[in-house]
Amino acid sequence: MTEDIATLRSQFRSFLESAPKPPGLRNYGPTPTAEDIEPGRAWHKHLAQHGYVCLHWPVEFGGADASVAYQALFAEECARAGVPRQLAITAVDLVGPVLIKFGSEQQRSRYLEPIRLGDHVWTQLFSEPGAGSDLAGVRTKAVKSASGWRIDGQKVWSSAANSAQFGLLLARTGPDSHRGLSMFIVPMDSAGVLVRPLRQMDGESKFNEVFFDGVELTDDHLIGDVGQGWPIALVTLGRERLTLGSQAVGMFKLLDRMAQAAREHDQLNPVLAQSMTKLWARMWLLRFTWQRAIEEGGTSSSAFSVLKLMTSETDRDLGDLATEVLGTDVCVDPSDDSDEAELVRAMLVGRAQTILGGTSEIQRNILGERILGLPKEPR
Numbered sequence: 001m002t003e004d005i006a007t008l009r010s011q012f013r014s015f016l017e018s019a020p021k022p023p024g025l026r027n028y029g030p031t032p033t034a035e036d037i038e039p040g041r042a043w044h045k046h047l048a049q050h051g052y053v054c055l056h057w058p059v060e061f062g063g064a065d066a067s068v069a070y071q072a073l074f075a076e077e078c079a080r081a082g083v084p085r086q087l088a089i090t091a092v093d094l095v096g097p098v099l100i101k102f103g104s105e106q107q108r109s110r111y112l113e114p115i116r117l118g119d120h121v122w123t124q125l126f127s128e129p130g131a132g133s134d135l136a137g138v139r140t141k142a143v144k145s146a147s148g149w150r151i152d153g154q155k156v157w158s159s160a161a162n163s164a165q166f167g168l169l170l171a172r173t174g175p176d177s178h179r180g181l182s183m184f185i186v187p188m189d190s191a192g193v194l195v196r197p198l199r200q201m202d203g204e205s206k207f208n209e210v211f212f213d214g215v216e217l218t219d220d221h222l223i224g225d226v227g228q229g230w231p232i233a234l235v236t237l238g239r240e241r242l243t244l245g246s247q248a249v250g251m252f253k254l255l256d257r258m259a260q261a262a263r264e265h266d267q268l269n270p271v272l273a274q275s276m277t278k279l280w281a282r283m284w285l286l287r288f289t290w291q292r293a294i295e296e297g298g299t300s301s302s303a304f305s306v307l308k309l310m311t312s313e314t315d316r317d318l319g320d321l322a323t324e325v326l327g328t329d330v331c332v333d334p335s336d337d338s339d340e341a342e343l344v345r346a347m348l349v350g351r352a353q354t355i356l357g358g359t360s361e362i363q364r365n366i367l368g369e370r371i372l373g374l375p376k377e378p379r
Contacts, residue, residue: 319350
């Protein structure tokens, strides 16, 4: 790393502390709810005015061409300050790199600048009821028509789809599992697109079902070439892993809150204290693993695969502590504004961490087969 870490931290921390926060802004994570869009967009625009968005984009497209270390440290300081690092993850981190690498000149000129400024929210239309971790099994079809393409099918777990102006769609254009996939841009207000928010157990609706019934797209909505969908989809992988280290900051804060609640409920016995100490040690291991990964200067490090698995499971175990800390108070409504409800939400969301973004089972297969070179699981 060429940057002076201490200097960067001080620079980021000073900026974030002095920056005006829009009313209603909270650290909602990678995905805003419908209520988060307005304050999140105002915050994103402030970051954009000062050069703190699209850090990984090339300068020619409005980015900063920043190093992996620079990006990761900014994400960590945003987590420490309790603010989102951008409006949402999909547009900036996933769609932007795809359009820069595979998009036409017309697509880049039309979509990149509104993404950079936070004007457009995008959703990732990849997962399906029968194809979650196994993306090569998607069944949503894109059939060539006289005017372009006709889309029919269903997607699920589509983050922020109910607030998005556009979607990045992986659809089947041929029978081959991988070479039969293509990537499209879908205006979410197109005729035939139906979005149904999914209410989560924590009371929020960040995910959605999306149905396509004869949606018509023109040829200029195809990204790259027909059959190029799988390599384009692979470009989106790794970006979410880059900022995993920033989650450890939030975990430390939550662990402190757990300890405080345990004292208030007179539950901080030696057994619970030992559990908290073990989690504290795991969080530091996560941070050191993340630092080792970013020092390698890229997102291909095997440490990032380890981080996804271990971060998810540590987050889950931390959330589970709420049951021991709160006792019967764990039954409060998670939508309440009470301190107890905050810990209950952490418990409920923690159960999802080992599923979203690739299940822990799939992550172990990836580590075993691709990183360690072990024989493939029989399929």
